[in-house]
Amino acid sequence: MQAIQASLDGLAARQRISAQNLANSETPGYTAQTVSFEDSLSAALASGDPTQTTIATGVTSDPPNINGNNVSVDTETISMIDTGLKYQLATQEMNNKFRILHDSTRQDL
Amino acid sequence: MSMFPAFDIASSALTTHRIWMNAISDNIANINTVKPMSEAAYQEKFIVAREIPSAPGQPVGVGGGVAPVAVQYGDATGTVTYDPTNPLADKDGLVRRPSENLGDQMTNLIIAQRGYQLNLAVIDRAKSSYQQAIDINGR
Numbered sequence: 282m283q284a285i286q287a288s289l290d291g292l293a294a295r296q297r298i299s300a301q302n303l304a305n306s307e308t309p310g311y312t313a314q315t316v317s318f319e320d321s322l323s324a325a326l327a328s329g330d331p332t333q334t335t336i337a338t339g340v341t342s343d344p345p346n347i348n349g350n351n352v353s354v355d356t357e358t359i360s361m362i363d364t365g366l367k368y369q370l371a372t373q374e375m376n377n378k379f380r381i382l383h384d385s386t387r388q389d390l
Numbered sequence: 391m392s393m394f395p396a397f398d399i400a401s402s403a404l405t406t407h408r409i410w411m412n413a414i415s416d417n418i419a420n421i422n423t424v425k426p427m428s429e430a431a432y433q434e435k436f437i438v439a440r441e442i443p444s445a446p447g448q449p450v451g452v453g454g455g456v457a458p459v460a461v462q463y464g465d466a467t468g469t470v471t472y473d474p475t476n477p478l479a480d481k482d483g484l485v486r487r488p489s490e491n492l493g494d495q496m497t498n499l500i501i502a503q504r505g506y507q508l509n510l511a512v513i514d515r516a517k518s519s520y521q522q523a524i525d526i527n528g529r
Binding site for chain 2: 353355356359362363366367369370373
């Protein structure tokens with residue numbers, strides 16, 4: 282469950298950054314940001330403690346256009362769809378975990 | 391983004407078509423740009439697109455999309471036009487106009503726009519397919 286929670290946190294952060302990038306798609310001089318957490322989550326899982334996952338932000342290296350902005354609206358939109366689907370998968374898995382927990386505490390079986 | 395590979399592939403095509411549309415719009419924007427004989431005419435821009443090979447772990451034969459790799463330039467001589475009243479004209483009254491053809495540009499613009507729309511349609515279909523796969527489990 283902690284692993285799923287770390288994954289949900291990372292995906293939510295990525296969704297926020299995508300929203301921020303899209304909000305600034307016309308801001309002069311704005312550089313699009315990215316979120317990475319998968320490698321850290323994988324390493325944290327390998328060491329046995331998923332709560333150690335860190336969410337890192339970076340910047341994209343795409344070339345800027347005339348006003349110094351380098352947000353790619355199509356890439357960000359697809360990232361939002363992709364992240365949304367992954368978030369659904371993770372929440373479903375979390376629901377499954379809770380259902381098992383809930384079923385195991387029922388007395389009326 | 392390798393959990394949903396169709397997104398990566400269609401996304402690369404969206405980017406490529408967008409860059410192509412940018413190049414076409416620059417070509418159209420400069421269709422009336424006049425240069426003196428001492429300089430090169432405005433050169434039409436061509437985007438060179440290449441397919442991206444399969445990512446590791448993908449089945450052989452399924453590619454990785456498309457990427458714009460280079461810009462190539464058209465004729466620098468342009469169309470030499472006699473226009474003696476133009477302030478840029480040389481002593482013989484000649485100036486350089488671009489040799490590009492508006493019909494070609496508009497045709498390419500339609501192709502690029504349709505290509506962009508096609509790939510958006512692919513993303514839409516892929517999204518609903520992936521969504522249904524996610525919903526298999528759902529109660």
